[in-house]
Amino acid sequence: MEYKLKEVASVIRSKNSGPYELTFDVIFKDFDMYEKVKKAKSINEDNFASLYNIPKSDIISLVYFDPAKAVKVTIVRPIPSGALGETDVYGAQQHAPLMNFEFSI
Amino acid sequence: MDELRILSPTAILGYGFPMESFEEGMKRKPHVIAVDAGSTDPGPYYLGAGKSFTDKNSVKRDLEIMIPAALEANIPVIIGTAGGSGGRPHVEFNLDIIKEIAKEKKLSFKLAIIQSEFEKDFIKEKLRKGDIEPLHPAKQITEEEIDNTVRIVAQMGEEPFMKALEEGADVILAGRSYDPSVFSALAIKEGFNKGLAIHLGKILECAAIAALPGSGSDSMFGYLRKDNFVLEPLSPLRKCTTLSIAAHTLYEKTNPYILPGPGGAINLHECEFKQLDENKVQVSGSKFVPTDEYFVKLEGVRKVGYRTISFAGVKDPIMISKIDSITQSVKDRVVNNFENYGLIDFFLDFKIYGKNGVMGMFPHIEEEAGNELMIIIEAVAPTQEQADTICGFARSTMLHFGYEGRIATAGNLAFPFSPSDCKMGEVYEFNVYHLMKVDNPTDLFPIEYMEFNKQS
Numbered sequence: 001m002e003y004k005l006k007e008v009a010s011v012i013r014s015k016n017s018g019p020y021e022l023t024f025d026v027i028f029k030d031f032d033m034y035e036k037v038k039k040a041k042s043i044n045e046d047n048f049a050s051l052y053n054i055p056k057s058d059i060i061s062l063v064y065f066d067p068a069k070a071v072k073v074t075i076v077r078p079i080p081s082g083a084l085g086e087t088d089v090y091g092a093q094q095h096a097p098l099m100n101f102e103f104s105i
Numbered sequence: 106m107d108e109l110r111i112l113s114p115t116a117i118l119g120y121g122f123p124m125e126s127f128e129e130g131m132k133r134k135p136h137v138i139a140v141d142a143g144s145t146d147p148g149p150y151y152l153g154a155g156k157s158f159t160d161k162n163s164v165k166r167d168l169e170i171m172i173p174a175a176l177e178a179n180i181p182v183i184i185g186t187a188g189g190s191g192g193r194p195h196v197e198f199n200l201d202i203i204k205e206i207a208k209e210k211k212l213s214f215k216l217a218i219i220q221s222e223f224e225k226d227f228i229k230e231k232l233r234k235g236d237i238e239p240l241h242p243a244k245q246i247t248e249e250e251i252d253n254t255v256r257i258v259a260q261m262g263e264e265p266f267m268k269a270l271e272e273g274a275d276v277i278l279a280g281r282s283y284d285p286s287v288f289s290a291l292a293i294k295e296g297f298n299k300g301l302a303i304h305l306g307k308i309l310e311c312a313a314i315a316a317l318p319g320s321g322s323d324s325m326f327g328y329l330r331k332d333n334f335v336l337e338p339l340s341p342l343r344k345c346t347t348l349s350i351a352a353h354t355l356y357e358k359t360n361p362y363i364l365p366g367p368g369g370a371i372n373l374h375e376c377e378f379k380q381l382d383e384n385k386v387q388v389s390g391s392k393f394v395p396t397d398e399y400f401v402k403l404e405g406v407r408k409v410g411y412r413t414i415s416f417a418g419v420k421d422p423i424m425i426s427k428i429d430s431i432t433q434s435v436k437d438r439v440v441n442n443f444e445n446y447g448l449i450d451f452f453l454d455f456k457i458y459g460k461n462g463v464m465g466m467f468p469h470i471e472e473e474a475g476n477e478l479m480i481i482i483e484a485v486a487p488t489q490e491q492a493d494t495i496c497g498f499a500r501s502t503m504l505h506f507g508y509e510g511r512i513a514t515a516g517n518l519a520f521p522f523s524p525s526d527c528k529m530g531e532v533y534e535f536n537v538y539h540l541m542k543v544d545n546p547t548d549l550f551p552i553e554y555m556e557f558n559k560q561s
Binding site: 011015016017018019020021023025027051052053054060061063065067068069070072074076077078079080081082083084085086087088089090093094096097 | 466
């Protein structure tokens with residue numbers, strides 16, 4: 001079946017984790033879907049890197065966190081918070097590509 | 106002591122809280138009122154410029170309620186990361202507010218002031234000893250880079266707070282602090298489990314942001330027991346759910362299972378979240394795992410120059426279709442114009458809203474443009490005057506730039522304001538984000554005391 005992430009998640013967000021990292025949280029609506037996604041590894045290093053057009057080596061961690069039925073991905077910030085050329089000091093609006101992320105299980 | 110109760114009035118000192126929530130908190134007889142007053146989130150400017158990102162009146166309003174209530178209940182007030190960034194000027198900003206309150210309200214109390222800003226020579230000496238290492242993805246630092254740094258602070262753990270409490274402080278005002286420390290210090294001093302105390306602090310530091318619906322300007326209450334802790338929002342409008350609390354454990358962290366801090370990390374692999382009733386959640390299983398050596402996190406910024414910006418809108422569809430080549434041509438013209446004049450050291454950027462402006466740090470992930478654009482022309486140069494020159498010249502060049510296919514020949518930009526250009530002042534960037542090995546995490550952060558009494 002085809003899914004769009006924003007249809008099965010209750011939270012999709014991005015934020016700084018310190019000035020040199022960006023971290024993305026996806027919290028699923030229910031444990032059923034979370035378990036399916038976790039089992040299929042529908043969100044993984046390969047498709048996350050291609051979604052954001054970044055090298056896989058920039059992904060610091062990609063963790064499935066059971067207590068919150070969440071996936072958390074932390075990456076090296078392409079530009080540190082507030083450095084020249086940067087566009088989102090708090091990193092709070094970098095999540096939009098994830099909302100339209102499509103996957104099939 | 107079987108239970109230690111902690112009141113966290115607000116997510117950041119100055120963000121405010123409803124009086125009803127605070128009073129509910131005081132009814133529960135807290136042993137301490139603690140508040141985090143800062144963050145690196147607002148970016149490098151505030152640490153560099155020595156300014157607070159929170160407003161003086163807003164901070165005073167919060168403290169004017171917290172300090173007298175705590176003195177009356179005979180419990181301490183602990184403030185961490187004073188003035189937003191925790192440098193000396195930031196501590197001074199907050200100290201002035203406390204002095205005003207003490208005088209106006211005729212209060213008597215003992216204030217501890219803990220500093221966290223370090224001299225460059227001290228940091229350089231630590232670097233030479235091999236005690237400083239970069240925190241990935243920051244790079245190793247050099248002595249020259251330390252010289253370029255405007256201000257360096259270190260995040261203190263709970264130890265300096267414990268010392269100030271032992272020495273009888275009623276109010277503690279501290280520089281840069283690891284966020285949970287202000288909440289965990291009294292608990293650790295009283296012998297409670299360190300893993301639970303710090304994890305509780307991690308959640309309390311954002312107050313009601315961890316509740317549903319979340320709020321940065323409402324209070325949260327924590328009950329710490331021998332083998333668990335409980336969170337309760339103080340407004341009837343909010344609830345703590347296992348999901349809201351577990352989700353908050355993710356917030357602003359790299360890895361939700363391991364949360365590193367001064368002297369060690371909390372390990373949440375065996376952590377359990379349990380719904381106690383409609384609005385309370387109990388957490389257990391959080392463990393503190395100390396590191397062999399004690400490290401504190403350093404934060405520092407260097408000055409990059411001065412910034413001038415200009416805003417302008419674009420509606421012309423032909424211009425929008427050619428915007429990338431136009432900005433490149435304008436950049437080339439600016440460089441070419443000032444090359445021989447000797448003005449060559451500057452940064453010129455165009456932030457194009459309506460065409461991947463928000464996510465500009467990820468180039469080429471979305472190429473579609475909207476039907477109108479907002480362009481921010483940004484110039485950063487060694488002096489404000491030079492930044493004005495570059496920004497102004499880029500603006501006038503772009504306004505009349507004759508791009509290929511142009512049919513609107515009167516002007517390319519819609520300026521919403523006159524004047525069109527805006528001086529933004531000093532620009533800083535983070536250049537220190539490193540771990541520093543320390544022998545004594547208490548003495549590293551000097552404490553001084555100040556006595557206030559009604560008569561003075």
